[in-house]
Amino acid sequence: MYLQYFFCHLSTGVWQNFDLGLFHWDHILFIILAAIALPLSLYLCRNISEKKLWRFFKIMAVILLVLEVVKIIIPLVQTGIFDPAEDLPLWLSSMFVFLFPVLAWGKGRVRRVAINSICAIFFFSGILTMFMPLILHYYRVFSFFGLHSLLYHWLMIFTALILFIRGHVKIEWKSIWTILIPFFIMGVIALTVNWAFGWTGDYMFLTDGRHTPFAMFNGLPHPLFVVVVILLHAGMFAVGASFFCVLQTIRDKRRAKSVVTKSEQPA
Helix, strand or coil: CHHHHHHCHHCCCCCCCCCCCCHHHHHHHHHHHHHHHHHHHHHHHCCHHHHHHHHHHHHHEEEHHHHHHHHHHHHHHHHHCCCCCCCCCHHHHHHHHHHHHHHHHHHHHHHHHHHHHHHHHHHHHHHHHHHCCHHHHHCCCCCHHHHHHHHHHHHHHHHHHHHHCCCCCCHHHHHHHHHHHHHHHHHHHHHHHHHHHHHCCCCCCCCCCCHHHHHHHCCCCCCHHHHHHHHHHHHHHHHHHHHHHHHHHHHCCCCCCCHHHHHCCCC
């Protein structure tokens, strides 16, 4: 029965006899399975070679890009309509798709910005969206779009943690502002597209923040609304960056203490 409606939008009504969705048994089941899979996956990947780790990132980068194209094609095939105000990958979570190839193939400072941005922005964003996925306003959990969204945000959490565990995360307080570079690039594009289509879309939540807490600021003049949303995002990203900075400090102190202890041992 699920397979018959695997790609169906809630508006079609085919799911009306199914009590599924946000915080129903299917969503809770996924969260439980994801919580089990995360530490297990991290444990299994903790000692794999760097070559295999980066090969995995490259494969996932390709898969993520292909799935974004599939997400656009499916509604187009179903309805014959492509709505550029809604169907483009210009959402906050879409940044992860574009940062992943930079993570996989980038070099030097460019890759460093991608790594730090993924950790600072998408670790907590992934956790939050796992519990409050906007996609479940439109699709059921056991649908293509529901599973894609939940697995996609699980990958955000996993990627941030495995990068930290393997020692690739190096966020410095003096350069913490660099994590905002991808956000501002995507924000300018999203704001332009929202404006171009008469503010009917809400890319990056910069039109009205529909279905999000940002909607509480809708009473503000729109330019001020945009500034508030950007500042709130920046604050959340700063919290994420600070979290990893603290973890780095703890890890570095433990390593330094371990080195001192070993050096004090008799030969």
